[in-house]
Amino acid sequence: MKLTILGCYSATPRTITNPTSQIIEINNQMFLIDCGEGTQVQLRKHKIKFSRINHIFISHLHGDHFYGLVGLISTFMLLNRQNDLHVYGPKGIKEVILLQLRLSNSFTGYGLYFHELTSKESQVVYEDDKVKVSTIPLQHRVYTNGFLFQEKPGDRKLNLGAVFNYEIDKCYYQKIKNGSDITLDDGRIIPNEKLTFDPTPTQSYAFCSDTKYDESIIPLIENVDVLYHESTFLEQDKDKTTHTMHATAIEAATIAKKANVGTLVLGHYSTRYGNIKLFKEEAKTVFENVLLGDDGKVFEFNK
Incomplete structure (x- = not known):
């Protein structure tokens, strides 16, 4: 299982940081999670083949998580894409993307399918013989889902x-x-x-951004191998989590500990901080196995 962080900072893109977008590769399949501004530039920078992306999962309709989507869809068209593209996201994602394509007189030559989500309960949104993807309902200012990727057991x-x-x-x-x-x-x-002999052990990955501290997700992510959980603020700014509905690094670590996950990856940092190492330091006071996400970082996980 391989995780490539294309962007993991909150709010606005900067010359040195990018908003949320990442690639998870599991059981030889590649999935794009969120698509903030600059995603396609980051894909090129890290030499990720556009043609391998057939499924895109959008957590919510805040700009730093999907403003790069229409550009990527248009680039696929210019590259003469033939494969179908499936987009999973909140109700409204189809309207906003198709409006931009229509007004710019841009149309895809490939199949573009939207799977709009409205349920506030966890549901399976994608499944094949290798991987199952389920939603993780999150608590944010707009309707938001995380996503749980579970590898299916292979043959003995x-x-x-x-x-x-x-x-x-x-x-x-x-x-x-x-x-x-x-x-x-x-x-x-x-x-x-x-x-x-037993088949190769399966792996699982949970993406949880953006959300306030919410213990109701624990049963859904319990014992996952890797959890990516937003950590927008340090503890000194915990008061800001109430109205923004974000979490601190310590709160992310608390969820990881209570859910008994294998590894915690931090991300979605507020750009107010000059040193993101402080997020890891705070999280490790609660949960030991913490990795610090950052733009361009690649993590490989093996069992």
Whole structure:
């Protein structure tokens, strides 16, 4: 599982920082989460292939999380994209994007599909044979969702030594990898665990930005391998979280600890601070395994 932070600062883009956007790669699939201004520039800078992006997840309709979307959609058109593009986001995302395309007389030559979200309960929004994506309802000033990416278990791995020992025909290999026992010609039943090894352990990733401190998300993200949780403010400015409906680094760490996550990645920092290392220092007073997100950082996670 690989996480590329394209931007992780709040509010406005600057020459040295970018608003929220990131790429999560899980089970050889790539997903774009949020699309603030400058996202396509960051994609080029970090040599991420545009053609691999077929699913975009937008958390909410604040500009620093989706103002780069129409530009990216237009660039896909100019690059003669052929693959369908699916956008998942709050109700209104279709209207605002199509209005811009219509008024600029720009139309895509590829299939553009919007999946608008309105539910305040967690729901599965995307699923295939490798990955499932569910929403994480968040508490912010507008309707907002985080997203939980869960890798599905793969096939069991053949124990070739055992398979050869029992002289099992190759035509049964896929059946064995699917978990079935095998009956030999002499009537003996060979349990699957004698013929296979466990599949590669699955991984999971939870994206939670923007939100105030909210313990109701804990059951949804419990035991995830990696949690990205917004940490807009340091503790000295905790009073600002009430009206902005954001969180502090310590609050992010508290959620991580109570949810028993493997790793916490911090982000969505207010640009009022000159040193983001302070966010990690504060978070580590509550939760030990903390990584400091920053523009251009790439994290690889293995089990």
